[in-house]
Amino acid sequence: xxxxxxxxxxxxxxxxxxxxxxxxxxxxxxxxxxxxxxxxxxxxxxxxxxxxxxxxxxxxxxxxxxxxxxxxxxxxxxxxxxxxxxxxxxxxxxxxxxxxxxxxxxxxxxxxxxxxxxxxxxxxxxxxxxxxxxxxxxxxxxxxxxxxxxxxxxxxxxxxxxxxxxxxxxxxxxxxxxxxxxxxxxxxxxxxxxxxxxxxxxxxxxxxxxxxxxxxxxxxxxxxxxxxxxxxxxxxxxxxxxxxxxxxxxxxxxxxxxxxxxxxxxxxxxxxxxxxxxxxxxxxxxxxxxxxxxxxxxxxxxxxxxxxxxxxxxxxxxxxxxxxxxxxxxxxxxxxxxxxxxxxxxxxxxxxxxxxxxxxxxxxxxxxxxxxxxxxxxxxxxxxxxxxxxxxxxxxxxxxxxxxxxxxxxxxxxxxxxxxxxxxxxxxxxxxxxxxxxxxxxxxxxxxxxxxxxxxxxxxxxxxxxxxxxxxxxxxxxxxxxxxxxxxxxxxxxxxxxxxxxxxxxxxxxxxxxxxxxxxxxxxxxxxxxxxxxxxxxxxxxxxxxxxxxxxxxxxxxxxxxxxx
Amino acid sequence: xxxxxxxxxxxxxxxxxxxxxxxxxxxxxxxxxxxxxxxxxxxxxxxxxxxxxxxxxxxxxxxxxxxxxxxxxxxxxxxxxxxxxxxxxxxxxxxxxxxxxxxxxxxxxxxxxxxxxxxxxxxxxxxxxxxxxxxxxxxxxxxxxxxxxxxxxxxxxxxxxxxxxxxxxxxxxxxxxxxxxxxxxxxxxxxxxxxxxxxxxxxxxxxxxxxxxxxxxxxxxxxxxxxxxxxxxxxxxxxxxxxxxxxxxxxxxxxxxxxxxxxxxxxxxxxxxxxxxxx
Numbered sequence: 001x002x003x004x005x006x007x008x009x010x011x012x013x014x015x016x017x018x019x020x021x022x023x024x025x026x027x028x029x030x031x032x033x034x035x036x037x038x039x040x041x042x043x044x045x046x047x048x049x050x051x052x053x054x055x056x057x058x059x060x061x062x063x064x065x066x067x068x069x070x071x072x073x074x075x076x077x078x079x080x081x082x083x084x085x086x087x088x089x090x091x092x093x094x095x096x097x098x099x100x101x102x103x104x105x106x107x108x109x110x111x112x113x114x115x116x117x118x119x120x121x122x123x124x125x126x127x128x129x130x131x132x133x134x135x136x137x138x139x140x141x142x143x144x145x146x147x148x149x150x151x152x153x154x155x156x157x158x159x160x161x162x163x164x165x166x167x168x169x170x171x172x173x174x175x176x177x178x179x180x181x182x183x184x185x186x187x188x189x190x191x192x193x194x195x196x197x198x199x200x201x202x203x204x205x206x207x208x209x210x211x212x213x214x215x216x217x218x219x220x221x222x223x224x225x226x227x228x229x230x231x232x233x234x235x236x237x238x239x240x241x242x243x244x245x246x247x248x249x250x251x252x253x254x255x256x257x258x259x260x261x262x263x264x265x266x267x268x269x270x271x272x273x274x275x276x277x278x279x280x281x282x283x284x285x286x287x288x289x290x291x292x293x294x295x296x297x298x299x300x301x302x303x304x305x306x307x308x309x310x311x312x313x314x315x316x317x318x319x320x321x322x323x324x325x326x327x328x329x330x331x332x333x334x335x336x337x338x339x340x341x342x343x344x345x346x347x348x349x350x351x352x353x354x355x356x357x358x359x360x361x362x363x364x365x366x367x368x369x370x371x372x373x374x375x376x377x378x379x380x381x382x383x384x385x386x387x388x389x390x391x392x393x394x395x396x397x398x399x400x401x402x403x404x405x406x407x408x409x410x411x412x413x414x415x416x417x418x419x420x421x422x423x424x425x426x427x428x429x430x431x432x433x434x435x436x437x438x439x440x441x442x443x444x445x446x447x448x449x450x451x452x453x454x455x456x457x458x459x460x461x462x463x464x465x466x467x468x469x470x471x472x473x474x475x476x477x478x479x480x481x482x483x484x485x486x487x488x489x490x491x492x493x494x495x496x497x498x499x500x501x502x503x504x505x506x507x508x509x510x511x512x513x514x515x516x517x518x519x520x521x522x523x524x525x526x527x528x529x530x531x532x533x534x535x536x537x538x539x540x541x542x543x544x545x546x547x548x549x550x551x552x553x554x555x556x557x558x559x560x561x562x563x564x565x
Numbered sequence: 566x567x568x569x570x571x572x573x574x575x576x577x578x579x580x581x582x583x584x585x586x587x588x589x590x591x592x593x594x595x596x597x598x599x600x601x602x603x604x605x606x607x608x609x610x611x612x613x614x615x616x617x618x619x620x621x622x623x624x625x626x627x628x629x630x631x632x633x634x635x636x637x638x639x640x641x642x643x644x645x646x647x648x649x650x651x652x653x654x655x656x657x658x659x660x661x662x663x664x665x666x667x668x669x670x671x672x673x674x675x676x677x678x679x680x681x682x683x684x685x686x687x688x689x690x691x692x693x694x695x696x697x698x699x700x701x702x703x704x705x706x707x708x709x710x711x712x713x714x715x716x717x718x719x720x721x722x723x724x725x726x727x728x729x730x731x732x733x734x735x736x737x738x739x740x741x742x743x744x745x746x747x748x749x750x751x752x753x754x755x756x757x758x759x760x761x762x763x764x765x766x767x768x769x770x771x772x773x774x775x776x777x778x779x780x781x782x783x784x785x786x787x788x789x790x791x792x793x794x795x796x797x798x799x800x801x802x803x804x805x806x807x808x809x810x811x812x813x814x815x816x817x818x819x820x821x822x823x824x825x826x827x828x829x830x831x832x833x834x835x836x837x838x839x840x841x842x843x844x
Contacts, residue, residue: 260641
């Protein structure tokens with residue numbers, strides 16, 4: 001099948017997101033892979049919300065520019081999205097809510113369902129029109145109604161049996177209405193198929209799950225889009241998984257709390273967006289200087305200052321690579337989908353303790369808040385590695401003892417050892433010392449960690465598509481999704497995806513880039529930050545860039561057009 | 566072990582002769598010796614300022630953080646391991662200027678910490694600028710015409726924010742300060758000792774002589790658990806009327822009490838039941 005995109009739009013506060021997620025889960029339970037993507041403004045009521053789910057029988061990782069089924073809960077949805085409908089697509093709407101469909105292109109099927117009327121007839125409020133629309137959509141797409149009923153029961157598990165019953169009635173009403181009135185429009189898009197089950201998760205949930213799997217014990221998170229959902233995910237799980245999750249007074253407190261908890265021996269993390277990270281920058285260097293393990297999840301969004309709070313971008317790469325005065329070792333990792341987010345977040349907690357330094361997981365709104373099918377989330381197996389952690393009392397313990405690989409023995413408070421962690425430049429024992437010789441030794445010791453990390457942990461970049469292709473796309477982080485989805489339409493193109501940005505895999509990358517006749521750098525930022533980094537670290541200057549910085553993610557169609565133009 | 570030689574380090578002391586920090590240093594060491602605080606049960610956290618140098622002269626486990634940020638670091642330590650005695654050493658610029666927000670919110674949450682506020686009413690390590698504690702009219706490098714603002718009073722601020730144990734001491738009265746440090750540590754909540762600490766180099770208003778002349782000890786008849794009376798007592802400041810001693814004490818659960826107790830090692834978790842929600 002070719003990927004099919006369902007889109008539902010309406011006013012903020014009308015349950016668009018949860019309706020979209022129910023559709024995604026329904027498609028996943030029917031045996032398909034899904035990707036969904038929501039667009040919403042930074043307000044709670046009255047703005048325009050839209051969520052789209054793309055369904056396919058193989059991996060799908062990005063939103064499409066065109067829509068196959070548009071469910072419009074208000075006139076604005078039609079006004080904003082009618083141009084995405086191509087001949088053969090369907091507009092499902094309620095004549096009470098959408099009075100003008102004159103702009104809809106010829107060849108688009110118009111399906112009118114009295115959503116509000118059926119919702120009220122089911123004994124509910126007009127808000128249940130979403131459920132009616134889902135029932136009608138399931139019928140239209142040849143899906144299984146019982147899967148929808150299961151999802152309704154799960155969603156309203158905590159509510160009264162009456163509410164569950166009303167929603168089931170509403171779903172059935174929509175389902176029956178569609179089958180009775182539009183039998184010829186039914187296509188078997190969601191016909192149940194046998195497929196290995198996979199999870200439907202967002203990048204935020206993947207980061208939270210990865211942290212839990214890694215034994216995370218302390219999280220300090222000040223709310224900020226797009227990572228607030230990590231806080232919402234973790235907060236209720238504290239008693240069940242025995243960890244502490246704090247919402248402090250500001251991001252400065254957040255990072256210092258996490259550093260304190262980590263110093264005391266807890267696996268600690270913070271999560272924020274670029275603006276919150278701006279406040280954390282002094283703590284970033286504090287963790288580096290005091291050699292305190294710390295995992296930092298940074299969800300990028302576009303714009304300096306407040307910017308576009310609920311939109312997406314990839315413009316904080318250089319910021320994370322260089323933030324804070326002077327130099328200290330920081331590991332910067334950028335997963336491309338929830339599966340990689342889960343894996344790299346887990347690994348980040350080990351890396352933070354092994355290298356005793358901050359490790360950044362760089363996400364963005366697109367990855368944080370979109371749902372993906374994730375095939376492989378190992379629930380149990382994870383080897384916790386704590387590096388040079390000392391549990392017994394040593395004679396003449398020195399926290400910052402010089403070592404060939406740059407890593408000193410780390411004891412914890414309460415162990416009987418005298419530990420002095422110091423934000424001042426310090427000697428091996430931790431005492432403040434400003435001699436030139438000591439400064440040089442401690443500086444070299446800290447920076448040596450990056451070399452050790454590159455030798456012991458840095459993987460080669462992964463290449464997707466035919467190795468011998470004449471054209472290569474290179475990118476990092478979440479642009480992986482639309483690029484992977486474009487590749488099947490680009491036979492002579494492969495794709496190098498970078499998830500490790502510091503240390504940077506320059507040695508492995510150089511021959512990969514040189515073997516290609518044409519290399520195109522794709523990034524969700526204005527200046528081509530990766531392209532600059534590649535030039536700096538490999539000496540290879542890339543001439544072609546596809547850059548986008550309008551707050552929206554790439555569509556695979558744009559990438560195909562750029563490469564085939 | 567006596568308190569003079571306890572926790573000795575090889576580092577030469579860098580405070581000016583006559584600095585109030587000597588009194589705080591000695592009183593803390595005396596309290597530590599008496600109470601058995603050591604590297605198995607105690608952590609000190611300091612900010613940046615002359616006070617922070619104390620960590621170099623005292624061989625107890627410590628974290629010297631950033632200017633203004635010792636309180637959140639200490640709160641993180643205490644939450645992660647509530648068995649530790651956690652002391653915050655902070656200055657008036659550190660605690661009330663750069664770190665004011667943390668001071669307010671830590672008091673509100675009633676973290677089980679002891680905050681020793683080295684109050685010399687001047688920025689000393691940066692060679693003498695005005696501080697949030699400098700009196701109106703105070704002449705300094707940054708206020709050559711005199712400080713145009715009134716000082717902030719940390720104890721009423723902490724009281725309003727929800728702190729549960731507030732005391733004031735003079736750095737020159739070692740026995741009283743020692744006793745207060747011990748009591749503050751025993752209090753299960755956010756305890757603040759404002760230590761009036763002469764800066765002999767940069768503050769020629771708040772001298773040893775000034776404090777000796779203008780402070781008095783609240784007597785045994787004073788009841789620090791009377792919150793309304795304490796509120797009035799906490800406002801007192803000025804010639805001949807700066808009260809010293811335990812000024813306010815209240816009972817409230819410490820922030821750490823209901824928190825999960827963390828295991829020594831990161832737990833191996835089975836996520837199977839949790840993952841079912843994401844099907």
